Amino acid sequence: MSESPPLLSVDSLVVEYPAKGILTRPFRALDQVSISIGTGETLGLVGESGSGKTTLGRAVLGLAPVASGSVMFAGTEISHAGRRQRRSLSRELQVVFQDPYSSLNPSLTVGEILAEPLSVQGVSKVDARARVKELLDKVRLPSDAANRLPREFSGGQRQRVAIARALALSPKLIVCDEPVSALDLSTQAKVLDLFLQIQRDTGVSYLFVSHDLDVVRHVSHRVAVLYRGEIVEEGPATRVTERPEHPYTQRLLLASPVPDPDAQAQRRAHRKGLAVQRQEQEH
Numbered sequence: 001m002s003e004s005p006p007l008l009s010v011d012s013l014v015v016e017y018p019a020k021g022i023l024t025r026p027f028r029a030l031d032q033v034s035i036s037i038g039t040g041e042t043l044g045l046v047g048e049s050g051s052g053k054t055t056l057g058r059a060v061l062g063l064a065p066v067a068s069g070s071v072m073f074a075g076t077e078i079s080h081a082g083r084r085q086r087r088s089l090s091r092e093l094q095v096v097f098q099d100p101y102s103s104l105n106p107s108l109t110v111g112e113i114l115a116e117p118l119s120v121q122g123v124s125k126v127d128a129r130a131r132v133k134e135l136l137d138k139v140r141l142p143s144d145a146a147n148r149l150p151r152e153f154s155g156g157q158r159q160r161v162a163i164a165r166a167l168a169l170s171p172k173l174i175v176c177d178e179p180v181s182a183l184d185l186s187t188q189a190k191v192l193d194l195f196l197q198i199q200r201d202t203g204v205s206y207l208f209v210s211h212d213l214d215v216v217r218h219v220s221h222r223v224a225v226l227y228r229g230e231i232v233e234e235g236p237a238t239r240v241t242e243r244p245e246h247p248y249t250q251r252l253l254l255a256s257p258v259p260d261p262d263a264q265a266q267r268r269a270h271r272k273g274l275a276v277q278r279q280e281q282e283h
């Protein structure tokens with residue numbers, strides 16, 4: 001085992017959104033959250049809608065109101081980074097969002113979208129053009145995609161453009177916030193495979209957020225389960241997604257669809273059993 005510190009380490013993080021009125025208390029969206037991600041590793045973050053997944057991703061990106069705790073990235077405390085530190089961090093820390101339709105500027109060509117982060121960092125036009133070609137190749141898009149507008153592409157292809165943009169500066173960590181949730185199932189599988197391929201090629205780490213346990217199982221080394229702003233379970237991906245210990249994770253597992261009909265039937269029977277138990281308890 002290596003002794004080097006993890007690439008990302010979040011320790012006892014508390015995030016509070018300001019109160020709406022003067023008489024209400026601030027809303028605590030994350031409470032004492034601790035996670036860590038090693039180099040080349042994927043931590044899957046699951047939880048139902050409203051559990052705080054996006055807030056945690058945003059906190060890592062420096063976009064959430066941190067009340068206490070720390071976010072260490074590559075050995076540096078970044079939870080209260082200023083604008084200048086943010087700009088230099090953006091080389092190493094990137095993000096892919098859920099919605100491929102709103103995350104790309106519709107008036108720029110794909111080539112311009114991909115060249116933008118490069119020119120901000122002072123890369124020359126000639127070098128940027130070569131890099132754009134390389135990036136399109138990495139995400140399996142044809143090189144003539146550079147001359148086209150986002151609206152000419154499907155949802156899956158747009159998400160490939162968003163991934164290419166995130167990769168432009170060779171980051172160490174990408175926060176992926178529900179990056180396949182808006183795509184149909186067969187497109188999801190292809191885009192997930194692309195995430196895996198890129199990780200094998202580049203050694204990038206992912207904080208991979210999804211409400212879907214199946215998606216998370218497919219891409220993660222470890223999984224953390226978030227429930228109402230707290231991590232209730234964390235461990236190796238197969239253990240957490242196949243033999244969850246916490247009742248909340250068990251419920252998430254029962255709610256997620258399984259492709260295997262036998263497993264589906266078994267799960268339905270189990271779910272029925274649980275429902276019967278619950279009824280018996282209530283009566």
Ligand SMILES: Nc1ncnc2c1ncn2[C@@H]1O[C@H](COP(=O)(O)OP(=O)(O)O)[C@@H](O)[C@H]1O
Pocket residue numbers: 017018027029047048049050051052053054055056
């Ligand atoms: N900007 C904000 N101001 C106030 N409350 C917010 C804000 N963003 C999120 N929340 C609240 O924080 C909780 C967690 O939200 P979020 O992180 O988006 O969850 P998830 O991504 O798991 O669906 C929710 O109750 C949500 O309403």
Ligand SMILES: [Mg+2]
Pocket residue numbers: 053054055
């Ligand atoms: Mg979210």
